[in-house]
Amino acid sequence: MRTARTVDPWHPSRILEKSSVTPTPHGDCIPRSEVFSPADRYVLPPMAEDLNWAIGGEAGDGIDSTGKIFAQAQSRAGRHVFTSKDFASRIRGGYTAYKIRSSTERVQSVVDRLDVLVALTQRTIDENLDELHEESIVVYDGERSWEAEIPDDVTGVDVPLKSLAEDAGGAIMRNVVALGAVCAIVDFPVEKLDEALEKRFGDKGEKIVENNEQAARMGAEYVQEEYGGFDYTLETTDSDYVLLNGDEAIGMGAIAAGCRFYAGYPITPATDVMEYLTGRIERFGGHVVQAEDELSAVNMALGAARAGARAMTATSGPGIDLMSETFGLVATSETPLVIADVMRAGPSTGMPTKQEQGDLNMLLYGGHGEVPRMVVAPTTVAECFQKTIEAFNLAERYQTPVYLVSDLSLAVTEQTFAPETFDMDAVDVDRGKVVDEETIDEYLDEQERFQPHYDAADGVSPRALPGTAGGAHMSTGLEHDELGRRTEDTDERIRQVEKRQRKVETARREEEWDYREFGDPDADTLVISWGSNEGAIVEAIDALAEDDVAVRFLSVPYLLPRPDLSDEIAAAERTLVVECNSKGQFADLLEHDVLERVDRVRKFDGVRFTADELAEAIRDAAAAEEVAA
């Protein structure tokens, strides 16, 4: 379709990113410059039939919903889609954009390249200068008050978006006119856009849908008449895809797993979990409570779980801070609970709409005292669904809090999948050890009292759900005996602490704590990552393989318990741990596990990794290795 472009590697914005995406050795013991040699910027070769499209403007311009409509249209047309809303603002706040990478092949990340840009403001162009290339096309409205300054080597397509929208029925449809124009530019069937418009506006009435379809056609016809054809043909396929984001996948997984109670307090970027469940969980006999704060939310979920319901809450870092005291109670009272942390950039209020994986240490170690817990981190949107189901089973099997760790990137990324990825028939609900009126006798003491914290060999004592005859018992955040009553007896204390920890040990032994492996299993360069970076890394190492740079990549979704990577790290010449935080929290954890140093590829500017920059960082690290050798 077209050739890869070259860019100025010393564009100021590139230098800024370089300083934040840098492989560094452990701590500060070696100056960064000794392991990082400036090299040409790495540019991922274009995938077959891929399109990198974006729309940008001011907050309130309807950017998100317009982007979603085009993503939906491409999904309907059998194209794989990967979207991103977390653009870096290089100038100042108030700018918002929605980016779609699409292809007939599976796409798993964004790249630093824009083929078609709909710019509602000059700033949209300025923000994306270094992503535009010689064959890029910028759609703008020349009738607007601003005079578009478009780089000389980029094609500008001037479409009177507002006027055409007014002709179609209202200026509000300006963005839809632009989508119609884009259809003409990239030769995409406008009928597929109609399907997406119907889905988006169907409940607002036929007239609204018709007006929007008309607006799209006017945009398309204008481009055809004024500009003729362009050198694009966007391939479509007959494949059926579903398009969803990570928060929706968590919500759908929760319902599939039998979650019936959700309490939460709105917080970016976790709110979509609550909004997804609201109106849907009711159809399955469940309920969502919008609590007065996170303290209340987690305690309501705890109450519902004590009553026997599968319950969850979702929040982001600040909410986890507030809930931490109760997590200790959840663990000590041995209550199954799933807590989703959709991370954003911290600390404090931080950057609420920006990416970071900075909560790992808090999730592993947070809270006073020693809190047995499990930490599971889905690595893709699809895994948000599967790991949520798994989290509920783990929580009930071991009666502990299970933290499901997602992040802003997963939460806002709309991604296509084959519908069978979300296989409801494969869902297995394991409620763990629960007594009924028949089996309760086995767990009564000599005075016929039920022992909720019975010191079982595997640490897991059966639960008696309220309403079970003969099972009435107390549970408490105080240290307690097997009956659940307060005790400060040293032997009882030791017994119960060990019992609770033993559950995690049992889980470590009984469950599979695996990782996913990609790339060349014999490569000298080993990349390890957790959470949402998987897609970008996979694309980066695929591209590097084409250039004969061999890389082995392990994507780890289980953080506690977690797989033992000693052998893998020992076998590699060099290990790079990729994560979105400044300290390298997962790298610290691995060093602790294997007693070996690893290198870090970190990013903490609030923007997710792109495949290009990871390819660059990995390639340079591998090259440094060769120089050292």
Add this chain to the structure above:
Amino acid sequence: MSSDVRFTDFKSDKQPTWCPGCGDFGTMNGMMKALANTGADPDNTFLVAGIGCSGKIGTYMHSYALHGVHGRALPVGAGVKIANPDLEVMVAGGDGDGYSIGAGHFVHAARRNVDMTYVVMDNRIYGLTKGQASPTSREDFETATTPEGPKQPPVDPLALAHAAGATFIAQSFSSDAQRHTEIVQAAIEHDGFGFVNVFSPCVTFNDVDTYDYFRDSLVDLQETDHDPTDEDDAKAQIVDAETEQQGVVYRDPNSVPYSELRGLDSNMAEIPDGAPEDATDLVREFY
């Protein structure tokens, strides 16, 4: 529920460690009697206890129970009741738990109107930490942390509950066993959030709000022409009364509890062993 439940069935075999003479003994006895009177059964009752002397009640009563973190008993109770509407849910705590650290939850529990009972054992002092001012301590009440008194007005629990939209507001005195039991029972039988502030004297750290003080000063609303279902009457009592009172101050006869208002009547603990039927519809929505 069995009909032959006696109030002693709600008693555990653990002996309370409250100070001899503590008001909490009477408060708890009344709660157990009220539960038995309404036909509740320990296996179908869930008690949520806060932190403080009052919070120990979960250990001394026999039922399903959770002794939680400080101030968060009400949300736990709401979660239990919404998840399983068949359970009788009672939340108990002290004035610190309910009106200080948990005051936010008190306000929202009142407006949420989940069908449960909230008993606050109000002794106007922090007893377990050995005598500091509580949110209901008098302005001039001298303690180790307030040597000249708090110098701020005490929280008025009844007014706070009313302002938040509570549908049942009552007050009782732990030492008046019969009336206390009746009032708690009325709170249990109320359809919605039944709130009872119980004067439960601390004999160790509070020498002002004593048994004698309450005995001498309390006016029983039952012995007046007060109509608890008349909101204006209730408002007058809450805002203008010059004496402390016991009895049902306000009861909204039209109260519709949270779950009923939302058509929630199933036990959420009961789920299939796979994905629910029609779950595939959820996937189709994303086409």
